[in-house]
Amino acid sequence: MKRFTHINATSAEHAVSCLQEYKDSSYVIAGGSDLLGCLKDNLWMQTPEAIVNLKTIEGLSYIKEEGSTLHIGALTTLTEVAESSIVKKLAPALAEAARRTASPLLRNMGTLGGNICQENRCWYYRYPSKLGGRIDCVRKGGTKCFAVIGEHRYHSIFGAVNKCIAVNPSDTAPALIALNATIKTTKRTIAIDEFFSAAHGAGSTILDRDEIVLEILVPVAAKSAVSAFKKIAFRKSIDFALVTCAIALEKDADKITAVRICLNGVYNNPMRSQEAEEFLLGKVLTEDIAKEAGEIALQNAKSLFQNIYKVQLAKTLVADTLLSL
Amino acid sequence: MAKTTENILPSGEKEHVTLHVNGEDISLLIEAHWTLSKVLRNGCSLTGTKEACDAGACGACTVLIDGIARPACMLLAREQVGKKIETIEGLEKNGQLHPIQEAWLEEYGAQCGFCSPGFIMTTKALLAKNPNPNDDEIKEALGGNLCLCDNYEHIILAVKSAAKKIAKGGK
Numbered sequence: 095m096k097r098f099t100h101i102n103a104t105s106a107e108h109a110v111s112c113l114q115e116y117k118d119s120s121y122v123i124a125g126g127s128d129l130l131g132c133l134k135d136n137l138w139m140q141t142p143e144a145i146v147n148l149k150t151i152e153g154l155s156y157i158k159e160e161g162s163t164l165h166i167g168a169l170t171t172l173t174e175v176a177e178s179s180i181v182k183k184l185a186p187a188l189a190e191a192a193r194r195t196a197s198p199l200l201r202n203m204g205t206l207g208g209n210i211c212q213e214n215r216c217w218y219y220r221y222p223s224k225l226g227g228r229i230d231c232v233r234k235g236g237t238k239c240f241a242v243i244g245e246h247r248y249h250s251i252f253g254a255v256n257k258c259i260a261v262n263p264s265d266t267a268p269a270l271i272a273l274n275a276t277i278k279t280t281k282r283t284i285a286i287d288e289f290f291s292a293a294h295g296a297g298s299t300i301l302d303r304d305e306i307v308l309e310i311l312v313p314v315a316a317k318s319a320v321s322a323f324k325k326i327a328f329r330k331s332i333d334f335a336l337v338t339c340a341i342a343l344e345k346d347a348d349k350i351t352a353v354r355i356c357l358n359g360v361y362n363n364p365m366r367s368q369e370a371e372e373f374l375l376g377k378v379l380t381e382d383i384a385k386e387a388g389e390i391a392l393q394n395a396k397s398l399f400q401n402i403y404k405v406q407l408a409k410t411l412v413a414d415t416l417l418s419l
Numbered sequence: 420m421a422k423t424t425e426n427i428l429p430s431g432e433k434e435h436v437t438l439h440v441n442g443e444d445i446s447l448l449i450e451a452h453w454t455l456s457k458v459l460r461n462g463c464s465l466t467g468t469k470e471a472c473d474a475g476a477c478g479a480c481t482v483l484i485d486g487i488a489r490p491a492c493m494l495l496a497r498e499q500v501g502k503k504i505e506t507i508e509g510l511e512k513n514g515q516l517h518p519i520q521e522a523w524l525e526e527y528g529a530q531c532g533f534c535s536p537g538f539i540m541t542t543k544a545l546l547a548k549n550p551n552p553n554d555d556e557i558k559e560a561l562g563g564n565l566c567l568c569d570n571y572e573h574i575i576l577a578v579k580s581a582a583k584k585i586a587k588g589g590k
């Protein structure tokens with residue numbers, strides 16, 4: 095790892111002032127499970143000068159229910175989210191997504207805030223500089239995407255954003271989208287549907303460089319509401335998803351009255367399937383309806399040469415997740 | 420707001436810190452980018468904590484931080500000041516192996532042994548939380564530790580045997 099200046103932030107304002115002082119050459123560190131990987135591999139074109147530690151700020155780690163909203167501090171670890179009885183009861187899709195993320199050891203350090211802000215895992219992007227030099231692809235400010243012409247079996251099946259076909263790797267992101275969460279930062283409150291943006295270059299969110307996620311808010315839905323999350327990966331543990339799917343729905347006398355479906359691992363940003371949602375409204379859930387919803391969710395897929403299998407995985411996962419509700 | 424200067428360790432400079440490892444305070448000079456696994460191995464001569472993947476993906480470097488199992492290669496040493504750090508070296512007391520270590524020997528939990536310190540530390544955290552885990556709970560809890568000898572069956576037997584030993588009054 096290259097040298098950097100390390101600052102233990104004493105408050106969110108202090109952290110923001112440090113980020114402003116070091117401008118584009120600083121990052122915050124939460125659990126560090128993603129950031130240290132990036133630093134060790136020296137993958138960015140500009141090596142950061144300063145790392146600002148958020149763990150020394152008090153009061154950013156909590157899970158509480160207030161009124162009809164679940165409040166989760168950005169520094170709450172994924173283990174805490176996965177094991178929380180409140181999250182399991184009020185937002186089962188989120189608890190399950192956290193439980194399926196990475197490995198127990200990484201969940202013990204990885205935070206929910208870090209999980210939704212993590213960098214993409216494209217193997218060209220992440221290529222370690224010590225093995226023959228860094229790969230400066232489009233996403234980092236270079237000119238070419240190496241995955242399109244190279245190995246793209248884990249990449250986007252819905253096309254590119256700014257020529258990049260890397261997928262968003264976060265497991266909690268689709269759950270938070272299905273549950274219609276809101277993100278509170280040091281600057282503003284952002285609806286989760288607007289939060290993720292691969293169009294911003296490196297990084298996967300619309301956050302400004304001097305902006306920090308403080309809290310994740312999940313509305314507590316009506317009593318009849320249910321939610322679920324499913325992940326397909328090669329291994330049960332320590333493995334990023336090939337495809338994930340999270341669904342939240344409400345029923346009235348067996349008819350679906352509200353539904354939000356989100357896939358991840360299929361596109362640069364987590365992807366809501368609004369056509370499938372519209373199709374499901376007013377319907378009674380059966381195996382055929384669930385399968386059709388899967389077909390509809392993937393009808394606009396444009397897979398590449400090596401990743402066509404992911405289309406079938408995603409179709410099946412949408413149907414399976416629906417049928418688990 | 421505390422002054423920035425008190426909380427900052429500039430790039431390239433060293434800082435005196437005290438790490439609390441296995442019940443002892445160890446004074447060290449560290450740099451900002453040094454990981455806990457490096458400092459344990461090179462600064463504290465505690466080489467039981469192994470470094471294999473150096474990416475948080477294998478669990479060989481697992482240590483307990485305030486009782487929670489975490490990969491030491493993904494932790495900055497500077498961020499562990501004030502915390503209780505436990506490594507494999509802290510388990511043996513007065514020449515007496517810890518029951519988990521005994522179980523590892525008796526059940527052949529180790530083949531080459533490189534992953535054992537990490538597995539044993541994860542097991543310690545597991546048994547503190549769940550003293551009598553079933554097979555599925557053991558598999559889930561040890562899901563962040565890899566054994567390249569593929570000795571998992573023996574490792575699960577060792578965890579179960581350790582649980583029994585501890586229930587009988589070991590520590």
Ligand SMILES: Cc1cc2nc3c(=O)[nH]c(=O)nc-3n(C[C@H](O)[C@H](O)[C@H](O)COP(=O)(O)OP(=O)(O)OC[C@H]3O[C@@H](n4cnc5c(N)ncnc54)[C@H](O)[C@@H]3O)c2cc1C
Nearest residue numbers: 124125126127128129196204205207208209211264265307
């Ligand atoms: C071996 C391995 C396997 C993994 N598997 C998975 C997986 O299966 N699924 C998955 O989703 N992830 C996985 N991860 C990725 C990731 O490490 C974790 O998901 C974790 O949640 C990241 O959180 P963190 O607190 O450690 O983030 P950090 O590493 O501290 O931060 C990640 C990024 O987010 C920024 N950031 C952190 N907190 C904030 C904040 N509050 N506001 C603004 N920006 C912030 C940081 O600057 C950094 O750029 C894996 C990682 C490893 C090493």
Ligand code: SF4
Nearest residue numbers: 216231239258259260
């Ligand atoms: S997919 Fe994106 S991150 Fe990967 S090589 Fe192409 S531009 Fe870079």
